[in-house]
Amino acid sequence: MSDVCNLAWWQKTIAYEVYPKSFLDTAGQGTGTIAGITARLDYLHSLGVGALWITPCYKSPMVDNGYDVQDYYAIDPSFGTMANMDELIERGREHGIRVVMDLVFNHTSNRCDWFVESSSSRNNDKADWYIWRDAREDGSAPTNWRSIFGGSAWEWCEERGQYYLHTFAKQQPDLNWECPEVRKALFDIANWWANKGVGGFRIDAITYIKKPPAFEDGPIDGEDGLSPIHDATANQAGILDYLHEFKASVRDGRDIFMVGEANGVDAKDLDQWVGDEGVFDMLFEFSHMHVPVGKAEIWCRPVTWKLTDLKRALGASQRATATNGWYPAFFENHDQPRSTVNFFRCDGPLAKKAKVLAAVLLSTRGTPFVYQGEELGYGNATWRSIDEFDDVQTRAQYEFALSEGLDEQAALAACARFSRDNARTPMQWDATRNAGATDGNPWLPVHDDYPTCNVAVQEGDPDSPLLWYRLLAALRTSHTELVAGDWRELLADDERILAFERTLGDRRSVTLANFSDEEAPYDTAVVAGLAPVAESQGPTTAGTLRPLEAVIWG
Ligand code: BGC
DSSP, X not given: OOOGGGSOHHHHSEEEEEOXXXXXXXXXXXXXXXXXXXXXXXXXXXXXXXXXXXXXXXEOOOXXXXXXXXXXXXXXXXXXXXXXXHHHHHHHHXXXXXXXXXXXXXXXXXXXXXXXXXXXXXSSTTTTSBOEEOOOTTSOOSSOEEOTXXXXXXXXXXXXXXXXXXXXXXXXXXXXXXXHHHHHHHHHHHHHHHHTTOOEEEETTGGGSSOOSSOOOOOOOSTTSOEEHXXXXXXXXXXXXXXXXXXXXXXXXXXXXXXXEOTTOOGGGHHHHBSTTSSBSEEEOOTTTHHHHOTTOXXXXXXXXXXXXHHHHHHHHHHHTSSSSBOEEOSOOTTSOOHHHHTOSSOOOHHHHHHHHHHHHHHSXXXXXXXXTGGGTOOOOOOOOGGGOOOHHHHHHHHHHHHTTOOHHHHHHHHHHHOGGGGTSOOOOXXXXXXXXXXSXXXXXXXXXXTTSSHHHHHTOTTSHHHHHHHHHHHHHHOTHHHHSEEEEESTTOSSEEEEEEEETTEEEEEEEEOSSSOEEOOGGGGTTOOEEEEBTBSOBTTEEOTTOEEEEO
């Protein structure tokens, strides 16, 4: 059993993810700025936030909105300057909020100096900094791997007369971690940012850094004749050796945390990745995110699922981190559709759904990661045409859907349901033009519902998701078992109610969340001796949850 006093600052706090391009624009340019984040520190503080993960804001051509880094030591001018960043770090600290930088270390931009040099010839100083291979005899790509954003994972480079590998877009060439100079250059970057006083790092796409010893074709799984690169390269033996080196160079001796993004690591393997013997403090694994979309994440191949599938995934992650490591709880991030759509199979008001998810997120064991706007309960946006999307992956999924024989309308529907752009529309601050997010032309359409669903409106509405988040954040302070207590699943086979208890010494809380649009009876024995301490729809009745009702008993 842990005790609150024994926990690190990042285990006790709430983390919040900002997608800076869509947060708040202080320059009238249509895209957000770092100064915009600084201007909203009071707001973040009101949500109990102590760690602020900002997606990449380094100098970048923005093919993948910053995940294609050109210079890790510079801020992209569209976001502001390094002085703005220093000010955010400093002012954040005054608010008890530590900035968490996103390290994109699997790949760089093709405009990064390293790649420009590496691609210029076969015998320059950085010749082996990326993954270069000769063509096959017929001139075709070395393997049939499909990049995560669609199409071949290999791109021909005329200057070198070789192909280079890109797990993501062709403008995002993969670095060669086998090369010691590459590892040193990357660790130097992380140390430079750590020395600025950031509170930690989110490490992007880390499961792809180690390539297999032999590059071989994989089984074809689509009409494009390709095979998913993920199956060939994710989580290869030996990857942890590199990451132990990384931890020793950057993490050891500092009061920071590192959370890895680890698509491809199963809950059962978490103990090698996190905790005393692991390489990170926390790992974002995706078993629960795969429930509504399937592991292959092919949007046009719908999957069917039940609440117990979601409960099994969440339960496995909890059990895997029960005695070793720590869990980063999340239902949304900048790569996912909105959770109010993603995790419900029934109709019903989005605000009620948002409150159900928030009750689970903020009372489960682990550090909750809230994604901007999640606290307001947005749904997905309305997309009328494929041209409205900006996201490189959405366009690729659209093309793939067409190649699979879907018509344009069906391909658009699949993108509208799963596109990452659903999470990237401008933050909804108030009912003024462009939701108060920008005075310029927003880079993505503002969500249709912003006049009624925004921070200003919700601050005045006692039933709003926003005020529910604030209440739950406060509850974590008064009910220490919600932060430090053990976790145990209740009502495991129930297809309507997700339930668990938290215990710390003689303290006990129970969370009951009805994910259905029907009344859901339960045995009152699970809450015996407790009283409701947070009720999402006003006074509750013991023994029954109303449709989409969540209650925490304590
Ligand atoms: C990030 C994505 C990005 C990709 C490539 C991810 O997992 O979260 O937004 O497109 O890595 O860097």
